[in-house]
Structure formats: C-alpha cells, structure tokens
Amino acid sequence: MSILVLVLMPAVLSACLLVRSVRVHATQLLVAVAGIVSVLAVSEAVHADSPRMLDGFVRVDATSRLFLAVVDPIFFGVCLYVWNRVATAPVLQAGMTRFVALALWFLSAVNAVLVANHLLVAWIALETTTLAAAPLIVRPRMRASRQASWRYLLFSSVGLGLALLGFMCIARGTQPDPAAPSFFVDGALPLAAAAPNLWHRLGLALLLLGLGTKLGLAPMYSWLPEAYDEAPPAVTALLAAVQFNCALVVLLRVLQCYRSNEPKLVAAELVAMGIVSMLVSTFSLIATRNLKRLLAYASINHAGVIAIGLGIGKTASYGLLLYVLSNAFIKAVLFLTAGKIKAHYRTKDTRRISGLIKDLPYSGVFLMVGSFALLGFPPFGSFFGEVLILSALVSSGRMLVFALFCLLITMSFVATGRTIFPMIWGEAEEQHSWPRQTFLSASPKIAFLVxxxxxxxxxxxxxxxxxxxxxxxVEGR
Amino acid sequence: MNPLLIALLAVLLGPLFVGTWRTSLWGLSMQGLLMAWLALRLGPHPSTPSAWLTLIDLALLRGVAAPTALYQVLRARNVPARHDAIPPNLLSWTLALGSVLVAFNFAQVLVPAPAMEQSIVSVAATGLMLGFLVLATQSATFGQMIAVLRIENAIALFELSGEGHAQSVAIQVGQMLVVAASIVLYRWYLNTVDDPDAPLGDDASEVAL
Known part of the structure; x- marks a missing residue:
C-alpha cells in the first residue's frame, strides 16, 4: 500500500495547488510531501520484496528499495534547500506554485520509474520526469535558460524515442516465440535464451543510445552541460542526483532482463561509450572556467565510469553501485553549494571566486569535501567504487581500457583540482560581507556529506x- | 507497394522540397491521418478499446492536435511563410534521396521476405532517417520540433508493423498522455524560446532557487 502512496500522493497533492488557500503554503506542502515520501521510501528499504501489484505492473525488488532509499531523501534535502532559499529571498515566492506543482509531478514519476515492474511503464514514467523537469529549467527572464530547457527536452524526446524503438525491435525479434514478448521485469525472456537475431542487436543498440542520452553519455551528451548550467541550482541537483539515477535504473532493468544468460551482451558497446564520454568530458574540464559547467562535465565523466562498470559487469557490480550511490550525494552537495556560491559572488567564473573557506565557511567546507569525494579520495564511497571497478578491469584482462581509464581519471583529477582548490584556499581578492549562514540552511548538505x-x-x-x-x-546471474 | 504507403512516402518527402512552414505542418498532419487509415486497413474492425486508442493517437493527436497547436502559434505571431525543412541545395536533396535508398535497403536486411511488413518497415525507416536529416540541419526551434515529430511518427508507424504485439490499454493510454503532454509543451516552447519580446534579465543578478 505504501508503494502506491509513494507514487500517487505527490501527484494528487499537486492537484490541490489549484485551491488558492493551498497555493499560499505551496513550499510547506512540498517539504511535507517530500518528507513523508522520504520516510516511506527509507522504510521500504528494510522490508522484503513486495508481491506484484496492479496486474504485475508494480513490484518492489532490491533495485527499487535501494534507489528509493537514496533518491527520495535527496529530493527531500533539495526541498529543504528550496524552502530556505524562499525564506531568505522572498522574491522567489512568486513562482513557487508552478515549481511545487511540477516538482511533485516529478517526484511521483520518479517513484513510478523505481517501482515499475514493466519496462514500458518505466519508460513512460521516465518520459514524465522529463516533461515535468523541462519547464523547471526555465528561469523566466533568462533567454539562455529557455534555450537550454528546449535542448534538454529535444534530446530527451529523441533519446527516449530511440529507446522506445529499441523496445519494439526487441519485441519484434521475439515475436515467433509464443511466450514473448514480455516487458515485465520479472518475466522477460533473456535474449540469449531466445535465438539471437538482428532485431535483438538493433534493439539493444537503440536502447543503449537512447538511455545513454538521458545519462549524458557520448555521443548524445551535449544537452547536459547547458541544461545543468542554466537551470536553477535546486533543479540541477534534481536532474543530476535524482533523474540520472532513474535513467540508470531503467538501464539496469534492461540489462537485468536481457543479459541474464549472456553477461557479455553489449559489454563492448558500454565500455566504448564510457571511454568516449570520459575523453570528451576530460578535455572539457580542462577548458572550462564556469563552476557549474565544470561540475556538469564531471557528471559526464562519472557517467562514463558507470558505463564502463556496467560493461565489465561481474566483479565490478558492487563497486559500481557504491560509486553510483556516492555520486548521487556528491552531485546534490556540489550543485546546491554552487548555487549558494553563485548567489553570493554573482558569478560562475571560477577565476573570480577565491578564499571561500574564509569567506563562506560552510560552502567552502562543502565544496572542499564534495570535491575530494568527486575526485575519488578516500575514505569516500566513490574511491572504493573506483578501486573496485579498476581491479575488475585488471582481472578481466582489459589492460588497454585500464590504461585509458587511469590516464583520463588522472587528467580530470588535475583539471578539476587546479580550478576548484584555488577557489577554496586562494586569497580572497575582494572583501565581501555576507549574511551569516544558519545551521538549518546547511543541514541538507551536512546530511548528504554524512x-x-x-x-x-x-x-x-x-x-x-x-x-x-x-x-x-546486474551481473545477470 | 500499398498505395497508402506510397502516399505516406510522398508526404514524408514533399515538405522537404517545398519551403514553407505550412507545408511542413500539412505534411505532419497527413502523416498522422494516413497512418490512422493504414491502421484501419491493417487491423481488425476497431471494436476493441486498444484499436480505438490507436486511431485516436494517430488521427487526433498526431494528425490534428500537434499540427494545429503549432499552426496557431505561428499564425498568431505572423511568421513569414518561408521555412526550409532542409537547406534548399543539391547536396541536401541528394542526402534526402540517399536516405530513402539506405532506409529501403536496411529494411530489406531486417525483413528479407517481400511483404507488407517489409514495405511498412521501409517507410518507417525512411521517416526516421529523414527526421534525423531535418534535425541535423535545423537550428530554429520550429524546425527542430518538426524533426522530432517526424521521428515520433516514424516510430508510431514502425509500431503498426508489429503483428500480434498488442500493448495493454493502460500502457497505450500512458503513451498517448505522454504524446499529448509533449504537444502542449512544444506549443509553450514555440511561444517562449524564440520570443523576441520576452524580458531579458542579467544572469549575474538573477535570483534563482
């Protein structure tokens, strides 16, 4: 029952915003709903897998429980940040009804993706997250944000269209089998068990390309830096830490369904997409001087690492998941902190920001710790995740990929560090006086760091x- | 080849050579309506909810609602008639016709037996290729929208060719709602993205969430 509440409650309550008296308390409504959903989601993590519901379209398994327990609390943290922003900048109150309505729809769709037991239902829910998120990227007076938002919708529509085409090709390839096609996650026919044919290969290639677009993987990644840069920081955090994981869950489901008997299915394609994504993001990291773009390129880099981990499968799977979970928190901390920094310095140019640790102690610490985690320092989960993926690369004998991985990760490490560290420890060029940050305003980010x-x-x-x-x-056993 | 598919091929190609936005929208509309007609011819008598939903999706949403929604915005803004779906030069036209050939050859590899299924897959692949060609050559919002809608129509046509792959009604309704919501958003973006009268703010002083 609580599973249906996770999906339906946000959507139903967003409709309540049509009532004028509710609209006045839109922000509080958002925080309350996100809080309740977050508690329910975390409580699901300790329960056993649920039986099928709604004709088998809904079912909570380990993947659902793990990602619900991560994604919903992050959404709640972002809502607390939004609440604080509105309290400190009352001018933002004007657009809150629209924001809250769309954010609640987004939350509803996110939870639907995570509990869907049918690949096409998950696809519809993922498309709904896109339709809800696209208008959130728009800042009313910023033409660049409108263009970024349109590009986001354009790429997402094409990517998800290709993914849908991929599902159809797979269905076509299994048509002669009377038991197929089934897109139920717990009832799909592994492709290797059926006779592999051209339709299957085409379908999986289209699925990878389509879902890769949503993950920001090369070759269809160019929407990501623009959208992450132009969106309000809270929305960027939602895209990077919440929606990214939804797209990843759909990809995990596809791999879970179709390569259970053939672990090497699409492995080479995933590794190739991962390496190319790391390559383009590393050179972009070297070139950029915009803090949010830098974090966006780092996200593409991480998507590349995740794709490589998925490609290796087997021993990399545990490390991969550790890396994915850590990344969700890292991105939430860093994008929210980038918003705070931009709000105070009124610039995203990294060369004009320095001495953060003295100037904005909370943000300085968040940026410092978040960057260490981003760069894969111990003792963070990202470090252990990367080490496990690297060791799986060695044990699987992919030494060329290992060498490229090490080279690119080192280059991105240097490029990120040389830009971010002067911002934290450099001498402050101008003296600013800031209103004191309260513990309450910093609490979501502290929770993410913990x-x-x-x-x-x-x-x-x-x-x-x-x-x-x-x-x-994921290993396909 | 079925006359309906020949007509569909014509409405896929025609708007590429006639450079007005009205032709592009007319082409989209005809694609939706012809696909609905094809669905009527291919499937059983539309007595099931699933068959009716397919017809509503193709005829009303893709054939009428999407082009009308975009038409109203362009008409209200008094946009000049000229709009080239692809650059009007020999190279683009060669690429367009080459795409048709590639798509037909590709369909023959996918569906070796020459039958109705092969013809539909050929036209769907052509629609997809031409949609990507339009997308690759457009930088304006309207042109990109036309390209995405062409791609989505091609996917819908491909779906028609899948025999026996009946979706549940719930999933069909979900897909239709996604298409409807996309059309509403496209209309909104067409109104706002390129609006020259929209107020401009300063990114540095902008207060954002």
Missing part, C-alpha cells in the same frame, strides 16, 4: 545487503 562518509567508512548491513542483491541482478 551519507557520503558513511558509504565510504561503514556501509550499514541493510544497505550492504541491498547493494549485493542489486549487484547480483
């Missing part, structure tokens, strides 16, 4: 078990 450190130092048994279960399903 989660990051916990994932690195001590993975709670419940989370560890969930990660292992999901890893097994």
């Amino acid at each position: 989660a990051l450190v916990v994932l690195g130092l001590y993975v709670p048994p419940v989370v560890g078990d969930l990660i292992r279960q999901v890893a097994v399903s």
Whole structure:
C-alpha cells in the first residue's frame, strides 16, 4: 500500500495547488510531501520484496528499495534547500506554485520509474520526469535558460524515442516465440535464451543510445552541460542526483532482463561509450572556467565510469553501485553549494571566486569535501567504487581500457583540482560581507556529506545487503 | 507497394522540397491521418478499446492536435511563410534521396521476405532517417520540433508493423498522455524560446532557487 502512496500522493497533492488557500503554503506542502515520501521510501528499504501489484505492473525488488532509499531523501534535502532559499529571498515566492506543482509531478514519476515492474511503464514514467523537469529549467527572464530547457527536452524526446524503438525491435525479434514478448521485469525472456537475431542487436543498440542520452553519455551528451548550467541550482541537483539515477535504473532493468544468460551482451558497446564520454568530458574540464559547467562535465565523466562498470559487469557490480550511490550525494552537495556560491559572488567564473573557506565557511567546507569525494579520495564511497571497478578491469584482462581509464581519471583529477582548490584556499581578492549562514540552511548538505562518509567508512548491513542483491541482478546471474 | 504507403512516402518527402512552414505542418498532419487509415486497413474492425486508442493517437493527436497547436502559434505571431525543412541545395536533396535508398535497403536486411511488413518497415525507416536529416540541419526551434515529430511518427508507424504485439490499454493510454503532454509543451516552447519580446534579465543578478 505504501508503494502506491509513494507514487500517487505527490501527484494528487499537486492537484490541490489549484485551491488558492493551498497555493499560499505551496513550499510547506512540498517539504511535507517530500518528507513523508522520504520516510516511506527509507522504510521500504528494510522490508522484503513486495508481491506484484496492479496486474504485475508494480513490484518492489532490491533495485527499487535501494534507489528509493537514496533518491527520495535527496529530493527531500533539495526541498529543504528550496524552502530556505524562499525564506531568505522572498522574491522567489512568486513562482513557487508552478515549481511545487511540477516538482511533485516529478517526484511521483520518479517513484513510478523505481517501482515499475514493466519496462514500458518505466519508460513512460521516465518520459514524465522529463516533461515535468523541462519547464523547471526555465528561469523566466533568462533567454539562455529557455534555450537550454528546449535542448534538454529535444534530446530527451529523441533519446527516449530511440529507446522506445529499441523496445519494439526487441519485441519484434521475439515475436515467433509464443511466450514473448514480455516487458515485465520479472518475466522477460533473456535474449540469449531466445535465438539471437538482428532485431535483438538493433534493439539493444537503440536502447543503449537512447538511455545513454538521458545519462549524458557520448555521443548524445551535449544537452547536459547547458541544461545543468542554466537551470536553477535546486533543479540541477534534481536532474543530476535524482533523474540520472532513474535513467540508470531503467538501464539496469534492461540489462537485468536481457543479459541474464549472456553477461557479455553489449559489454563492448558500454565500455566504448564510457571511454568516449570520459575523453570528451576530460578535455572539457580542462577548458572550462564556469563552476557549474565544470561540475556538469564531471557528471559526464562519472557517467562514463558507470558505463564502463556496467560493461565489465561481474566483479565490478558492487563497486559500481557504491560509486553510483556516492555520486548521487556528491552531485546534490556540489550543485546546491554552487548555487549558494553563485548567489553570493554573482558569478560562475571560477577565476573570480577565491578564499571561500574564509569567506563562506560552510560552502567552502562543502565544496572542499564534495570535491575530494568527486575526485575519488578516500575514505569516500566513490574511491572504493573506483578501486573496485579498476581491479575488475585488471582481472578481466582489459589492460588497454585500464590504461585509458587511469590516464583520463588522472587528467580530470588535475583539471578539476587546479580550478576548484584555488577557489577554496586562494586569497580572497575582494572583501565581501555576507549574511551569516544558519545551521538549518546547511543541514541538507551536512546530511548528504554524512551519507557520503558513511558509504565510504561503514556501509550499514541493510544497505550492504541491498547493494549485493542489486549487484547480483546486474551481473545477470 | 500499398498505395497508402506510397502516399505516406510522398508526404514524408514533399515538405522537404517545398519551403514553407505550412507545408511542413500539412505534411505532419497527413502523416498522422494516413497512418490512422493504414491502421484501419491493417487491423481488425476497431471494436476493441486498444484499436480505438490507436486511431485516436494517430488521427487526433498526431494528425490534428500537434499540427494545429503549432499552426496557431505561428499564425498568431505572423511568421513569414518561408521555412526550409532542409537547406534548399543539391547536396541536401541528394542526402534526402540517399536516405530513402539506405532506409529501403536496411529494411530489406531486417525483413528479407517481400511483404507488407517489409514495405511498412521501409517507410518507417525512411521517416526516421529523414527526421534525423531535418534535425541535423535545423537550428530554429520550429524546425527542430518538426524533426522530432517526424521521428515520433516514424516510430508510431514502425509500431503498426508489429503483428500480434498488442500493448495493454493502460500502457497505450500512458503513451498517448505522454504524446499529448509533449504537444502542449512544444506549443509553450514555440511561444517562449524564440520570443523576441520576452524580458531579458542579467544572469549575474538573477535570483534563482
């Protein structure tokens, strides 16, 4: 029952915003709904897998429980940030009804993606997250944000269209089989068990290309830096930490369904997309001087690492999941911090920001710790995730990929560090006086940092078990 | 080849050689209506909810609602009639015709037996290729919208060719709602993205969430 509440409650309550008296309290409504959903989602993590519901279209398995427990609390944290922003900048109150309505639809669709037991239902829900998020990117008086928002919708529509075409090709390839096609996650026919044919290969290639577009993987990544840069920071955090994981869950489901008997299916394609994504993002990291774009390119880099991890499968799966979970928190912390920094310095140019640790102590610490995690320093989960993926690369004998991976990760490390570290520890060029940041305003980011450190130092048994279960399903056993 | 598919091929190609936005919208509309007609001819008598939903999706949403929504915006803004779906030069036209040949050859590889299914896959592949060609050559919002709608129509045509792959009604409704919401958003973007009268703010002083 609580599963249906996760999906339906945000959507129903967004309709309540039609009532004028509710609109006055739109921000509080958003925080309350996100809080309740977050508690329900986390409580789902400790339950067993649920039976099928709604004709089998809904079912909560380990993948759902793991990602619900991560994504919904992050959404709640972002809502707390929004609440604080509106409280400190009352001018933002004007657009809150629209924001809250779309954010609640977004939350509803996100949860639908995570609990969907049918690939096409997951596809519809993922498309709905896009339709809800696209207008959120728009800042009313910024023409560039409107263009970025349109490009986001354009790429997403084409990418998800290709993914739909991929599903159809797979269905076509299994048509002679009377038991097929089935897009139910727990009832899909593994492709290797059926006679592999051209339709299957074409379908999987289109699915990879389409879902890769949503993940920001090369070759269809160019929407990402623009959208992440132009969107308001809270929306960027939602796109990077929440929607990214939804698209990834759909990809995990596809791999879970179709390569259970053939772990090497599309492995080479995933590794190639990952390496190319890391390559283009590394050179962009070297060139950019815009803080949000830098974080956006780092996101493409991470998507590349994740694609490589998925390509290797097997032993990399646990590390991959650790990396994915850590990344969700890293992106939430860093994009929200970038918003705070931009709001104070009124620039995103990294050369004009320095001495953050003295100037804005909270933001300085968040940027510092977040950057360490971003760059894969110990003791964060991203470090252990990367190490496990690298060791899986070595054990699988892909030494060329290993060498390229190490080279690109080192280059991106240097490029990111030389831009961000002077911002944190450099001498402040101008003296600014800021209103004091309260603990309450910083609390969501502190919670994300705590989660990051916990994932690195001590993975709670419940989370560890969930990660292992999901890893097994990704491995295709 | 079925006369309906020949007509569909003509409305895919025609607007590429006649450079007005009205022709582009007319082409989109005809694609939707012809696909609905084809669905009527291919499937059983539309007595099931699923068959009716397919017809509503193709005829009303893709054939009428999408072109009308865009037409109203362009008409209200008094946009000049000229609009080239692809650059009007020999290279683009050669690429367009080459795409048709490639698509037909590709369909023959996918569906070796020459039958109705092969013809539909050929035309769907042509629609997809031409949609991507339009998308690759357009920088304006309207042209990109036309390209995406062409691609989505091609996917819908491909779906028609899948025998026995009946979706559940719930999924069909979901897909239709996604298409309807996309059309509403496209109309909104067409109104706002290129609007020269929209107020401009300063990114540095902008207060954002």
